[in-house]
Amino acid sequence: MSGAMRMLAGLYRPVESQTPYGGRSVTFEAMGSAWLACGARRRSERGEGDEHHAVETMSAETRDDPRLETGRVLRFGGADWGIVTVRPLRPGRVGLELERRR
Template sequence: MSGAMKVLAELFEGIESETPYGGRAVSWEPLGSAWLKLGARRRREKNEPGGARAIETAAAETRSDARLTVGRMLRFGGGDWRIVAGETVGGRAILNLERIR
């Protein structure tokens, strides 16, 4: 990821609970922060029953950290990015991130 930008991201875990009316709510609990080296961002359209949505994806690299798991959320640059995939290679975590625009 040469020429990639480094950002400090906050890490959150979604905690589901039941609402008083029988619905489900998600609150985001902070777990800490991580420095990310971001790769290029890409946009694509995702067709769903309610219409098309724009999805932004990005790859990020950081130090290996057991807290960086699929489903958790990273907040940086004014946006919330979900970790959708990740692997550890030689002490480095390579993450695939996604956010819905």
């Protein structure tokens, strides 16, 4: 990703718990940070029937880190991006597919 914008992102893992009223609560536990080389954002709409929501996706490249797993969250630029895919690129580097709903 030559020429890509570099960002420092906080890495978080979602922690689910049950509320006293039987509901579910999700909080985010900090796990560290990662430097990302981000690609362009892409927007689309997803949903079924009358219920649609905007979704932004982005590719990013970073150093290989075992903490980077599908389902975890990277927080940067004032937004939370879910890690959808982690794929090896070359030794020591991985590609990420990130997604956020708007």
